[in-house]
Amino acid sequence: MGGDFGPHCIVPASIACLAEYPSLHLVLVGQAPLIEDLIAQSPGVDRARLHVEHAGEVIAMGEPPAQALRGKPDSSMRIALELLRDGRVQACVSAGNTGALMALSRYVLKTLPGVDRPAMMAAIPTQSGCCQLLDLGANVDCSAEHLYQFALMGSVAAEVLGVVSPRVALLNVGSEDNKGNQQVKLAASLLQQAVGLNYIGFVEGDGLYRGAADVLVCDGFVGNVLLKSSEGLAAMISARAESLFKESLASRVVGSLALPFLRRLRADLAPAQYNGASFLGLQGIVVKSHGAAGQEGFKSAIRRTLTEIHEDLPQRLHGRLEDLLL
């Protein structure tokens, strides 16, 4: 039910994924009549692999997480997470209220042993591929210990997503040892001692986009600001490019030719739509699709989820954290 477009985007994206992955089964949780109406608009859906689970309540995008947690026992988000907790599904994907999804996930699923706080991680496009950035907003105040745990979890998750010996770095304001705040400096000394981790040191904001790291760790305040400001800058560059091209007749000709390229570029780069964001450190797989994601974005989130199921990400995280933390 969540995201800017709700079931109108999620239902067709789900149906497209069923066609793409013949062994995939999906459960759509939300207002059953609306969802059934939308399914009926697509002929030939394999209903043996597409189930609808009714939920009487919806968590609004702007609703405070505490209210969602206490006041809505029948929300679609909560019921979906309960299906996961009860083993009736293997993962949960949502485009809804991020704060509520995190709060409900922690409450319903619980964290893995040794994990103080789950983190949110997403792929950011870089000059050489992509970088997994975490935390993206779940934790606005982080200790060195939290950053350390995020780095361990991010490394395992990047391996699961196909990166061999991922280069793990801490986001900082300089690359020298004496740079940064206390949390970052202390996290660096913890990471230098971690066995079996490819920790490469500090990386600055521009290093992210240069592809200097495969996993980049920061607190949720910094990560949220970085992600949203990047989205804002990419949108502004698109808008400026369009208006620049429209300025004169000559440039209008150029523009009409160049705009499809610019749109492709914009689609390539929109950081949060690049893929879904993984919640790491929970006893279960939860993937957050960007609220503004269209059908293609939501399909990306489902694909990321399938990889995490296939690789059994929570179990691998648990094993790795047990070695290093417990």
Added chain:
Amino acid sequence: MGGDFGPHCIVPASIACLAEYPSLHLVLVGQAPLIEDLIAQSPGVDRARLHVEHAGEVIAMGEPPAQALRGKPDSSMRIALELLRDGRVQACVSAGNTGALMALSRYVLKTLPGVDRPAMMAAIPTQSGCCQLLDLGANVDCSAEHLYQFALMGSVAAEVLGVVSPRVALLNVGSEDNKGNQQVKLAASLLQQAVGLNYIGFVEGDGLYRGAADVLVCDGFVGNVLLKSSEGLAAMISARAESLFKESLASRVVGSLALPFLRRLRADLAPAQYNGASFLGLQGIVVKSHGAAGQEGFKSAIRRTLTEIHEDLPQRLHGRLEDLLL
């Protein structure tokens, strides 16, 4: 002597500014023989308005600020700041080592009464004009009181730069009152009580580029990450656009037409080259030009400095802070 291009950029930019502003006098501080050689390459310079002050030492770009402060009494940066302290010049502009410039500025010039820490502020281009963002890296750990002081200083500086009743906001991870870390929440309550300040609340990362505020306040860690990641993203978008246009013959034709537009766009948007960055809260005017700035960038920094001299920024800051803090 500072910046990626040193006097080879700064000398011609200075000479161009002398031609542009007939009442401007400049003192170039650094290795006199090198500077004189470069001046000699431009015929017709009005040497009555261009002085050279020799300095026997140079602070390297990567040198730790503490070392620059203690070990180099004859550095060009320090001598320039001493000229300012002694009233022989009205402002100091540098493209050198930012941390060293801040440390030396505090040591040589001292802060204004009531100011705990100076802040670094620069204009960021937005969809509707520009936004003054501070702090940009001088202070990696900030209390609510520091953020409050930055907001007051940023507001006065934006007025000086021509904004009427600047909209002042705190950078945060959400716009609701309950969002953010403790420092940001407490700073918000201080700002709500400040008299004569147009405080508009929280703004998120994407709001910066949408033009939601005229002055946006954050700690130096967040500001540094935001600025550098924006630079990195803008550079990546440029590079991707160029390679996208070169992919096929058809696109090569489009590209050859569109590249000049893309370059203009890139020049318009390069955040740190948009202008110089002001150090606020010192007993004197210090402007930091981006290390990677070319001649046009350095001229922008000089222009910003001239505005601050004309409007007597430190005196206006002092008056405003005296009203609100002392």
